[in-house]
Amino acid sequence: MTRGRKRKFSPEIPGHIDQGALPKGIYWGNGRWYWLEPHPEGGGSTKRTIAGKSARLSDLHAFAEEQASADAAGTLSYLTKQFKHSSEYKELSPRTQQSYDWLAEQACAYVLKDGRTLGQQQVAHLSTPAVQRIVETIAMGRPATGRLPALPATPSKANRILQYLGRLFAWGMRIGACRTNPARGVRKVRERGAHNMPEHDAFEAVLRFARERATRQAHSAGSCSPYLPAVMVLAYNVRLRGIEIDTLTDANITKQGIYSNRRKGSLDNITTWTPELRQAIRSLQAYRADRLAAHGRPTPLRPEDRFLLCSESGTPLTKSALDSAWQRLIAMAIREQVISEKQRFALHGLKHRGITDSEDPADGGHATEAMRRRYNHRVPIVKPPKKR
Structure with missing residues (x-):
């Protein structure tokens, strides 16, 4: 070295x-x-x-x-960094750029059978069958074996990574960095209909657990990230995805309530204040102020630059860091028998729970009836037929 x-x-x-x-x-x-x-x-x-x-x-x-x-020339990691500084990338919306950055990070961190990461792999050595195997492994998950870490089954993530790689390699071909597009011809995986929505008792148990563990000293045994209780409250009450919570700023706080910043074509709305929501926002702002002061960082002047979620060092929290903190919390809750393995639920499942518990399923912001039915899991109560 x-x-x-x-x-x-x-x-x-x-x-x-x-x-x-x-x-x-x-x-x-x-x-x-x-x-x-x-x-x-x-x-x-x-x-x-x-x-x-x-x-x-x-x-x-x-x-x-x-x-x-x-970082060696020709690797996937090298190509993603070159793409990030291209005119094509800079023409994308800030939200799309943030999404692509996360997908690039996830793709490059994928561990291959030889123990190296996909980011270290030369793009010229990638083939359509290889990309297909990677997509299917991410979709189906895998247990930890030897040097390979465990992967949860995430078909939606697999398809998003495939979409990103397809665009990345196509751009690489146009500038002469790739001879072929190994993502072309790769079949998307079927996204399972399972919503992984928690039952009320599991949700409340994990929320109580998170609130207690968030009060413990950071990095001590049994502690969890201080922002997680507020994240759970926002995911459920405002019916937000993880990335939508991660990008909330002070600009989303209004007199009437919390102004959403929904993705995937969903419509924004304002969720009116409740005592629990106000407490969640106050806790996030207090933690942010404490971290900024501890590291001597200035408070951004513009509300849209003051992200509600921040890291321990006071910088805006990344989506991957939020995902990791959530997985650690759920694993700890199962290990300490707060919930069972069968009761495990995803952070996104709280959005399903929130929409299902809402008086109007349209409160989730979905623009189509098909998506409202996908998130609303209430069983209709109907009357028996009348005898003729």
């Missing part, structure tokens, strides 16, 4: 780390290890948290080696 210039000794760096052997591009600050990613077109770099204070020097070197491999 190539090292940078000799660094000055820092007393803040954990004592078990040999500072003279740190790999290039990795730095310590605010109790975390960071990776500096250079901008492909110059003009600075971006900072990304990669590990906590317990990380070993070997862990840092392994990450740096992996990153160097993933």
Whole structure:
């Protein structure tokens, strides 16, 4: 591993780390290890948290080696970063850009059988059958085996990644970065109709559990992310998807209630205030203020720049971080027998629950009757036929 210039000794760096052997591009600050990613077109770099204070020097070197491999020209990771700085990407709406960034991250993080990630794979070595196998594995899920991590069954995510890869490779062909489009001809998977909606008792049990665990010191045994109770309240009451919660800002807070920011063609509406909703918003704003102050970050002036969900370092929370925090909470709730494995539910299932419990299924913002029926799981009560 190539090292940078000799660094000055820092007393803040954990004592078990040999500072003279740190790999290039990795730095310590605010109790975390960071990776500096250079901008492909110059003009600075971006900072990304990669590990906590317990990380070993070997862990840092392994990450740096992996990153160097993933950034090699011709890899999928390299292509996604080039696409992000293209005129085609910059013409997309901010919401689409954010969605593509998340899909690129998920696709590049997929672990192949040899232990490498898909992001490290040379695009020229990808084929239509290989992409088909990846899509089907993401859709059907897989158990943890050896070096392969477990994957939940997510057919909708599989199809979205396929759609993104198809556009990415098509762009790559137009600029000469790809000879073929290995996503062309790949069959979409059938998205299961299961809604994974929680029963009321499971929902309430996990919400109580999250509220108690959110009060524990961060990173202590049994703790959960402080924002998760508010996320559950918003997902249910405002009937939002995870990405819609993740992108809420102070601009969505009105006198009447919470103005939604729905995706996929759904119609925005305002959910009127309840004491529970007000408490959820106050808790998110208080946590944000605390984190900004703790890290010396200024509060953005414009309401649309003040995201309600933030990370421990005060930066806007990524969708992948929200998904990871949710999965940890549900796994812990099952492990501690708050709910059973059969009662497991998805964050998106809370939107199903909220629409089902609403007086009018149209409150979920769906523009078509077909989608309203998909989310409304109430069993109709009908009268028996009259005898003739």
